[in-house]
Amino acid sequence: MAGFLKKIMNYGRFTCPFCFNEYAKDAVKYVCPDCGEASLPVTSAERGKPSIQCKCCGRMATIRLCPNCGQYDRQMPEEAKGVIPASVLDGDGSLPFCIIGVSSSGKTNFITVMLHELSRVPELRIALSAQNKYTRDVQRENCTNIYENHIPPRPTDPTELGDRLKPQLWQIKNLMRQRFNNTPTYTFTIYDGAGEDHTERLDPTSPICGYINASRAIIITLDPLILTNLRRTIRPDIRRNSGASEGDTTSAEEIVNSVAAYIKAARGIGTNKMLTIPVAVVLTKFDTILQLDSLPESAVVRRPSMTLVNGKVNMTEIAQVDEEIRSWLYDIGEGSFIAALEANFRKFYFFGVSSYGEPPEMQGSVNETINPHRILDPVLWLFKEERFID
Ligand SMILES: Nc1nc2c(ncn2[C@@H]2O[C@H](COP(=O)(O)OP(=O)(O)OP(=O)(O)O)[C@@H](O)[C@H]2O)c(=O)[nH]1
Ligand SMILES: [Mg+2]
Ligand SMILES: [Zn+2]
Ligand SMILES: [Zn+2]
Incomplete structure (x- = not known):
């Protein structure tokens, strides 16, 4: 309605x-x-x-x-x-989503595999179609690299896009909600920037800030391999093969603070006020974390996703995973990042996803079998927030 x-x-x-x-x-x-x-x-x-x-x-x-x-x-x-x-x-509206995260935090892999999976969930019956050549070309190139050439997609080039932002434009239909000859249709736009965009170029006049401000939801990617207290516990070859991003947790905290500060300035919201825009905080490369003992054996986040049951999003599962990741972050002494989120955003959930399912066996390669873990959880939650799905 x-x-x-x-x-x-x-x-x-x-x-x-x-x-x-x-x-x-x-x-x-x-x-x-x-x-x-x-x-x-x-x-x-x-x-x-x-x-x-x-x-x-x-x-x-x-x-x-x-x-x-x-x-x-x-x-x-x-x-x-x-x-x-x-x-x-023609559509019923648009769902602009923005993905933010430092270089090499796994944004492009996450988007590519997520889109690849999205229309393949039989329970969901979502029809996705690229709306322009750029969108088609980008997705095709990244998919070919990951699924056929078994190499990671090229790092996103911050200069290639110039001053103008080129979001991917998808048309998305929910076939489950088809009534007579009317199917809810939205323009689903995703902006996959270069890591540098969010660290060096986050000034209020930049196009990226315009996009963030127009977004209905924000996805922040965080590479857990940058967490200082984790470094010791992860084998160096796994870190290397998984393209551990540079920087440390301060960069994640800084990103949260600067994104929040910008949206507040752009919307004329006081600095001490909370933002209502939903934020999915996505811990990428979670395959590397699943190998650790610090994450309890019985954790729900270890199991294959049950977030979608009978075509409906199960909020209990999302809340459980969020809770597990938060307490795990506190346990390993990396909870300070959570405070920055709590101070700015009213609605955010943590997600643990892996685009590949396992760490690459060799540096600069992607394994033959791609077995994504919980890759759709963040977008399922955001689609539910937007009432696009149940
Ligand atoms: N173990 C593991 N490694 C991953 C996964 N996804 C990505 N990586 C590694 O992380 C590297 C960077 O991933 P990208 O998706 O290119 O990161 P990005 O955030 O788009 O980086 P920029 O475009 O430079 O900002 C890849 O080359 C992979 O080696 C994953 O699911 N598991
Ligand atoms: Mg990229
Ligand atoms: Zn003419
Ligand atoms: Zn315009």
């Missing part, structure tokens, strides 16, 4: 997935690929359409541009900037 109300209230408006501003659908410019002219919709029948008739040559103007950040490039139409996919105009 909430979704329906929201739909009526947002009727005629959309949020640009590149500059994050809200505009009237009538303001979308339609560029004709034949003559390059831009037309605006004039009749109500034209508004929000995938294409309209070019006012200049009469052929179909199929390229929809954001009224603010759209720029058409005839030579490279696929690279044109601010091209709005149809799902953004």
